[in-house]
Amino acid sequence: MTTPTTPATPTTTPVVIAHRPVQLLPLIGACLALAALLAAVIVGHDGTAIPTVLLAAAGTACLLAALARRTWQILRAPEGSLLAVVGLGAIAALLAAGGLGLTPQGLLAIILGVIGTLIGAHGFTAVRRLSTATGTPWAALRGVTMTERSELLIRSMGPLLVGAILMMVALQAQYGGEGFVAIILTTAGLLAYQLRHATPTRTRVTLPNRTHTEVAAHLHDSVLQTLALIQRSAHDPARVAQLARQQERSLRDWLAGRDGGTPATVPAALHAIAAEVEQEIPGAAIDVVCVGTAPMDRRSEMLTQAAREAMRNAARHGSLKVRVFCESDQHAVTVYIRDSGPGLRLDDVPADRRGVRDAIIGRMDHVDGTVTIDAGDHGTEIELRLPGRAT
């Protein structure tokens, strides 16, 4: 049997789950209540045998204590208080109307109702978090993959539905049609209230929501590790600089929600490629500035791969410090890769070193793009232009 110990926070990583303390009170209560129920069923249907009554009373007391604690938590959130008042009020009203005739069936109904309320509250909290993070639940669902989307839906709406169904079954069994309608109305009212009161916030919050635990875990795996490495490499300034640079980039990516996954836009792809080239060439520092954005498709994939070759070339043969500027508008996507090293003239490139020709010019030719190389005393700049982006 599912215990009402369902965590109140939507968990996002196994780390979070592993660190959650087990809530003993509702667990014991549920076990006792279940035992009482079984006893009542086995011993007889009168429900008056003393052990049965004691078990049931103890179990119910535990569950009510857990419910009271959970209710207090929910009460502290404005929407939660509404849920608690309406939900508990409905149950109390129905109990009163039913004249407190506690048959085993009635006991089952109450237990299921309580569990349903708790699970529903959990689902409600999840929906609320989703909404406050992104404006509305459906705003949160834009820009994520199918799998993530279904996971989010199941995680947030699932408990709410399960809770509602449990309550419906319980109240239907005990009180018939009125209980059924009351619960449907309550659930619908809560959802409507929730959606109307969701306020848009302007920061992008990547999904799933980052809990404090998750942030701590991330910092532990990344920043603290790097700091340890830096302490051990204190004698090697180049290594320290490289470590700091990598960590800075990865932290910025994480803060901007660029972590992992295939980049969906040209700017995101350029940032990712710059990070890779920095990893590849020790000491390289590639700064990327982008204006406007463009989606990744077959042609822009070629563009970014050409840009990768240009960055490699700049960092290897030009200067370790490389600047990348990307501008996207309706006419074209243009990427500039600039170093401050000695100039590179295309005509001077020996035939056996075909890297630049094939890797950059070949790719750009393939997608009807152009390459302009400007080499002078101040360094070399390669301009990659991809016109007529189909939008």
Add this chain to the structure above:
Amino acid sequence: MVLDSDSEPPSTNRPTVVLVDDHALFRAGVRAELADHITLVGEASDVPSAIRVILGRQPDVVLLDVHMPQGGGLQVIQSVLERRPQQRFLALTVSDAPDDVISIIRAGARGYVEKSISTDDLATAIRLVADGEPVFSPRLAGFVLEAFSGRAPVGAVDPDVEQLTTREREVLRLIARGYAYKQIGLQLDISPRTVESHVSAVLRKLQLSSRHELAHWATRRGLGGI
């Protein structure tokens, strides 16, 4: 922006600087790196002492960390400019959040550079600000181009906001590509002085543009991923 140290007169008219940063380590680093380029006349690690030191020493340039406790760099700029409007600030930051950067420029900083800037570039930037010239980092140039890109839906843009001229856009694009003012001048066949006046004009438009539009833009920018 590479400093040409050969043509530099030896330590005569070095700009006086007050350094404001709440990280002692960072102050120590800057102090050591810039010893040959500037005359450090004061340091401060929080907002009240920064205001006191700046008003007391009246340096050519205040090198200012944007993120500090008690209201941060913004508070310092606003308080000082009330009493000493001619004070010049160069903002130094690790933040690449556009609203941070823009609010500091709007408050009156003459320039913005990233903390990872090389020593030579920082020295050049300080000298430019001391001479009353604006300093844009490539990243800031990118932000500004985006802010004035006109990609905002019609109606969202404040009609009073003066748009950038084609020339100003060209200059910003070259800054974003990493060109120094001198190189920009060569590229556009104008004098470095003209380049500076274009950047000043951009700075002025940025400071005059409506808060609403900038907030709107910063939001979009924040949502779009940098």
